[in-house]
Amino acid sequence: xxxxxxxxxxxxxxxxxxxxxxxxxxxxxxxxxxxxxxxxxxxxxxxxxxxxxxxxxxxxxxxxxxxxxxxxxxxxxxxxxxxxxxxxxxxxxxxxxxxxxxxxxxxxxxxxxxxxxxxxxxxxxxxxxxxxxxxxxxxxxxxxxxxxxxxxxxxxxxxxxxxxxxxxxxxxxxxxxxxxxxxxxxxxxxxxxxxxxxxxxxxxxxxxxxxxxxxxxxxxxxxxxxxxxxxxxxxxxxxxxxxxxxxxxxxxxxxxxxxxxxxxxxxx
Amino acid sequence: xxxxxxxxxxxxxxxxxxxxxxxxxxxxxxxxxxxxxxxxxxxxxxxxxxxxxxxxxxxxxxxxxxxxxxxxxxxxxxxxxxxxxxxxxxxxxxxxxxxxxxxxxxxxxxxxxxxxxxxxxxxxxxxxxxxxxxxxxxxxxxxxxxxxxxxxxxxxxxxxxxxxxxxxxxxxxxxxxxxxxxxxxxxxxxxxxxxxxxxxxxxxxxxxxxxxxxxxxxxxxxxxxxxxxxxxxxxxxxxxxxxxxxxxxxxxxxxxxxxxxxxxxxxxxxxxxxxxxxxxxxxxxxxxxxxxxxxxxxxxxxxxxxxxxxxxxxxxxxxxxxxxxxxxxxxxxxxxxxxxxxxxxxxxxxxxxxxxxxxxxxxxxxxxxxxxxxxxxxxxxxxxxxxxxxxxxxxxxxxxxxxxxxxxxxxxxxxxxxxxxxxxxxxxxxxxxxxxxxxxxxxxxxxxxxxxxxxxxxxxxxxxxxxxxxxxxxxxxxxxxxxxxxxxxxxxxxxxxxxxxxxxxxxxxxxxxxxxxxxxxxxxxxx
Numbered sequence: 040x041x042x043x044x045x046x047x048x049x050x051x052x053x054x055x056x057x058x059x060x061x062x063x064x065x066x067x068x069x070x071x072x073x074x075x076x077x078x079x080x081x082x083x084x085x086x087x088x089x090x091x092x093x094x095x096x097x098x099x100x101x102x103x104x105x106x107x108x109x110x111x112x113x114x115x116x117x118x119x120x121x122x123x124x125x126x127x128x129x130x131x132x133x134x135x136x137x138x139x140x141x142x143x144x145x146x147x148x149x150x151x152x153x154x155x156x157x158x159x160x161x162x163x164x165x166x167x168x169x170x171x172x173x174x175x176x177x178x179x180x181x182x183x184x185x186x187x188x189x190x191x192x193x194x195x196x197x198x199x200x201x202x203x204x205x206x207x208x209x210x211x212x213x214x215x216x217x218x219x220x221x222x223x224x225x226x227x228x229x230x231x232x233x234x235x236x237x238x239x240x241x242x243x244x245x246x247x248x249x250x251x252x253x254x255x256x257x258x259x260x261x262x263x264x265x266x267x268x269x270x271x272x273x274x275x276x277x278x279x280x281x282x283x284x285x286x287x288x289x290x291x292x293x294x295x296x297x298x299x300x301x302x303x304x305x306x307x
Numbered sequence: 308x309x310x311x312x313x314x315x316x317x318x319x320x321x322x323x324x325x326x327x328x329x330x331x332x333x334x335x336x337x338x339x340x341x342x343x344x345x346x347x348x349x350x351x352x353x354x355x356x357x358x359x360x361x362x363x364x365x366x367x368x369x370x371x372x373x374x375x376x377x378x379x380x381x382x383x384x385x386x387x388x389x390x391x392x393x394x395x396x397x398x399x400x401x402x403x404x405x406x407x408x409x410x411x412x413x414x415x416x417x418x419x420x421x422x423x424x425x426x427x428x429x430x431x432x433x434x435x436x437x438x439x440x441x442x443x444x445x446x447x448x449x450x451x452x453x454x455x456x457x458x459x460x461x462x463x464x465x466x467x468x469x470x471x472x473x474x475x476x477x478x479x480x481x482x483x484x485x486x487x488x489x490x491x492x493x494x495x496x497x498x499x500x501x502x503x504x505x506x507x508x509x510x511x512x513x514x515x516x517x518x519x520x521x522x523x524x525x526x527x528x529x530x531x532x533x534x535x536x537x538x539x540x541x542x543x544x545x546x547x548x549x550x551x552x553x554x555x556x557x558x559x560x561x562x563x564x565x566x567x568x569x570x571x572x573x574x575x576x577x578x579x580x581x582x583x584x585x586x587x588x589x590x591x592x593x594x595x596x597x598x599x600x601x602x603x604x605x606x607x608x609x610x611x612x613x614x615x616x617x618x619x620x621x622x623x624x625x626x627x628x629x630x631x632x633x634x635x636x637x638x639x640x641x642x643x644x645x646x647x648x649x650x651x652x653x654x655x656x657x658x659x660x661x662x663x664x665x666x667x668x669x670x671x672x673x674x675x676x677x678x679x680x681x682x683x684x685x686x687x688x689x690x691x692x693x694x695x696x697x698x699x700x701x702x703x704x705x706x707x708x709x710x711x712x713x714x715x716x717x718x719x720x721x722x723x724x725x726x727x728x729x730x731x732x733x734x735x736x737x738x739x740x741x742x743x744x745x746x747x748x749x750x751x752x753x754x755x756x757x758x759x760x761x762x763x764x765x766x767x768x769x770x771x772x773x774x775x776x777x778x779x780x781x782x783x784x785x786x787x788x789x790x791x792x793x794x795x796x797x798x799x800x801x802x803x804x805x806x807x808x809x810x811x812x813x814x815x816x817x818x819x820x821x822x823x824x825x826x827x828x829x830x831x832x833x834x
Contacts, residue, residue, distance in 0.1 A: 132678065146793045200711045203711040
């Protein structure tokens with residue numbers, strides 16, 4: 040009888056291969072099968088056992104995505120065949136991204152599923168831009184929401200609570216719905232001047248950022264015509280970056296810091 | 308277990324599973340042996356035994372430049388390849404005291420324990436160090452597995468505990484260390500004296516060498532172009548020397564993650580090994596601190612017995628001062644510096660003082676605990692949002708107001724809330740939360756001694772107390788907690804058995820659980 044294999048649900052971090060954890064790299068190096076998303080960069084896949092079979096299941100624009108149920112089936116099938124399977128997901132597997140559904144499917148099939156956390160996009164973007172997610176006097180808490188909802192369903196939030204000025208709000212997958220989110224937040228009392236930063240392809244060599252206000256973000260983001268994932272950071276902490284509230288020294292130092300980290304990244 | 312495979316060289320180090328190594332060490336922190344490299348050139352060594360193992364020992368000794376006296380009643384075919392070597396002498400007899408005259412070391416490799424023990428006795432009489440193949444505890448030293456990129460040698464030793472594991476690590480490293488590293492080592496040796504004269508200050512010299520090793524000069528040497536490498540080196544040394552007296556300092560604000568050293572990022576590890584000085588507090592566990600360059604100065608700024616922690620503004624000033632001295636300063640923080648890490652405050656001063664810095668995110672406690680406790684922070688049927696708050700502020704018990712915290716479909720993660728857990732849970736209920744809302748407390752998340760208690764807003768405080776959980780701990784509140792029953796994996800028995808989950812599971816794991824990657828790979832080798 041074949042030994043059943045095992046699946047590791049692994050966070051690949053925000054994109055920069057240097058932000059991969061050692062554990063993720065070690066697992067990639069011994070995997071038999073790697074099931075990965077489009078968001079996982081080739082530099083990260085370079086850590087993989089060259090003999091490993093690679094199964095892309097990503098959602099590519101204009102291509103029919105592999106449905107979640109099919110991804111679950113692939114994972115169960117490969118593990119049952121006795122393989123060491125690494126399911127590599129962008130960011131952290133348990134922060135959005137439906138990793139928990141995959142883990143549940145595997146457990147329902149009687150298979151073991153280990154989870155390796157990753158740096159989530161909010162953290163990667165914060166570190167790359169020098170904008171802290173919490174900061175004394177500016178934000179005592181931080182909240183992550185997804186701006187993506189099930190087809191034909193409205194965004195389902197308690198907007199009053201979401202408008203709290205002392206909580207940094209990070210919006211994942213929000214590019215399509217940022218206009219509605221921004222309008223609703225203002226409608227429930229969030230200051231239209233609240234600074235907002237949009238980070239496109241955060242921590243990658245092609246990272247782009249823009250800073251705006253809540254009142255304008257939908258238009259500025261649309262004008263930027265971003266391609267790839269966008270994270271929005273809404274809150275006063277964003278004032279630590281950008282022109283409006285920043286001393287020239289802070290500005291140049293932040294720029295230096297970012298240059299340094301770019302140079303330091305071997306793949307950048 | 309681990310199958311070796313070809314892999315192209317990468318700058319980033321592939322580490323053996325650090326937690327596995329630490330777990331092995333955990334039983335006995337002291338080093339059991341001291342690795343040394345012996346100068347063997349023209350020295351006489353004795354090998355006893357005529358089989359395969361003895362032949363390999365003799366071969367290794369010859370490679371290292373020794374003269375070899377093989378003492379065995381019968382010398383087998385395994386020696387055929389080396390018997391022509393003029394440095395080898397064969398004595399067809401049992402070992403006698405006289406065979407050890409003028410001998411540097413003895414390798415007992417007969418494969419017969421009684422014979423080897425006799426050799427050890429004679430060697431002790433003659434005051435000669437002796438190694439016993441496969442039973443290093445009987446003798447004076449063990450022989451490591453060697454990766455030979457002479458003059459660069461990498462020796463991997465398990466202190467005789469598990470030579471097999473040592474060999475597996477060696478195989479893995481073999482694939483990642485290019486053959487040309489020998490040339491690079493030789494090249495760096497050839498410039499050493501000249502460079503010491505050029506750049507007398509050892510710290511500056513090290514910094515220069517680091518740029519060389521990471522840069523074009525090394526690439527040229529590795530690709531066989533030493534002449535151009537020398538020309539470029541001279542040019543770079545010139546510009547380095549004329550570049551001012553004090554090197555520019557820098558601060559690395561680095562997240563050390565939740566405790567498991569394997570959860571460090573590559574960048575964190577790289578900067579930890581580059582820093583001149585590390586500034587840390589109590590949230591950094593010693594397995595992580597041990598990965599900082601050993602000769603880096605260590606400055607503890609956390610709480611000590613009877614003493615307060617260094618105030619935040621003094622820490623910031625300390626970082627500025629150290630960087631102004633030209634040092635590379637590692638500010639190592641638990642978790643992520645930008646999530647309740649006060650990293651923003653530390654960089655504010657650095658920025659206004661014009662000190663270069665870089666920020667490296669770390670796995671925050673919420674992520675680490677979520678993964679290792681099998682509690683997703685989001686799930687389409689449970690939570691489309693998660694909020695991280697803190698539990699101890701001066702004005703109230705939570706860092707956010709209740710309208711913000713008590714949202715439908717939102718997971719609440721409370722950092723630093725254990726001390727006020729009872730009050731906090733009562734406040735949740737008093738402000739309208741369902742008393743049966745599930746809650747999990749994760750103590751020492753991601754570490755081998757992780758403990759998880761689950762309950763509801765109304766009973767978690769007493770469950771936690773009964774479990775003896777005292778922190779550091781993270782609180783996760785929301786219906787996602789119920790998924791743990793199915794998703795728990797860390798320090799758990801095989802699936803299915805785990806379905807019988809009690810309200811409290813004590814997770815005191817051994818090596819197998821802590822070094823999870825090793826387990827399945829073993830299984831893979833069986834098939």
